[in-house]
Amino acid sequence: MPPLNALRAFEAAARCGGFRAAAQELSVTPAAVSQHIRALEEWAGVPLFVRQSSGVRLSEEGARVQSAFRDAFDALGLAVAELRRSAPAGPVTIATLPAIAQLWLTPRLKAIRTALGARQVSVHALETAPNMLRDLYDISLFLGPAEGGSAKLGVVAAHDVIFPVCAPEIAHQITAPEDLAGQTLLHDASWMRDWRDWATACGVRLPNAEDGPRYSLYSLTLAEARSGAGVAMGHGFLVQDALADGSLVRPLPQDARTGRALILSLGPAFSAADAAAVTAVLTA
Known part of the structure; x- marks a missing residue:
């Protein structure tokens, strides 16, 4: 499986509509997001984004898996929340x-x-x-x-x-x-x-x-x-x-x-x- 950071960068960029917006959400640089996605594309053997002079857009392959990635990260977030819920009441x-x-x-x-x-x-x-x-x-x-x-x-x-x-x-x-x-x-x-x-x-x-x-x-x-x-x-x-x-x-x-x-x-x-x-x- 590719690194979690690469998967996270793709999901954020797909949902936010670009590398810059994803970088702001993830508190990293746009270059870091681009590097993670390049690594994921090389691992998968398919382009996930189409690069244009005006920015990027999801490729056909990227659009096909976007919802699955979104649901997977939502499920991961819920699992983490369940861990927190089972712990003693802490800071809010x-x-x-x-x-x-x-x-x-x-x-x-x-x-x-x-x-x-x-x-x-x-x-x-x-x-x-x-x-x-x-x-x-x-x-x-x-x-x-x-x-x-x-x-x-x-x-x-x-x-x-x-x-x-x-x-x-x-x-x-x-x-x-x-x-x-x-x-x-x-x-x-x-x-x-x-x-x-x-x-x-x-x-x-x-x-x-x-x-x-x-x-x-x-x-x-x-x-x-x-x-x-x-x-x-x-x-x-x-x-x-x-x-x-x-x-x-x-x-x-x-x-x-x-x-x-x-x-x-x-x-x-x-x-x-x-x-x-x-x-x-x-x-x-």
Whole structure:
């Protein structure tokens, strides 16, 4: 049998649609993925990918075995989860977006620890959702489609509703949506369409929807809004604490649903009792 790393590289590249995306998932270089797949092709005696100037695509032989490889690695992940389930209850790991970790999850960590009998809880901030069948995370909290897709594989903890937020001292300058045209609009780099999407959904003409400073952290975007630097687009479940303590306010009533939701997914190693306890805390 060829090395497991070569098989893993092929499965990831086939599923992700390329060597670069597979490399990001596996935390290796694209060259390493390519080398593993070359070795597997030499061992099998058939090409698994067609190399083109624009990238790679599965060959006929690669496409024929892709689903079998996917199912095999899913089964391996479930077997590992079963091993973990049979062990004494250990630390719990949570994977989530940085913004969710900083603004939504942190206030709930104490309740999670209490629900799990004071077990150690670790949080890993990731930019993309993990594969809960394979990655050794117990809890995943990421934005996904509110209907179907990831929502079927988890529990909706909160719907994603967006609306403008600002510091109290500048709210009096914004009494109608048109007033936003004269304000500095603050943008999170990961959600650059927020202002445009909100304006479209609310029927607002916003010529400066794509203008203004950009920040790589949503928490920094909100910090700038609190300082009076401009108006940010609030994601309801992420700004609820700031609205409650008055550091941010809603100058306008208009809001829009993005079609996404905060999806709670639990790993297969979690016991039914732990799953129920965590779900109760995070969907309250």
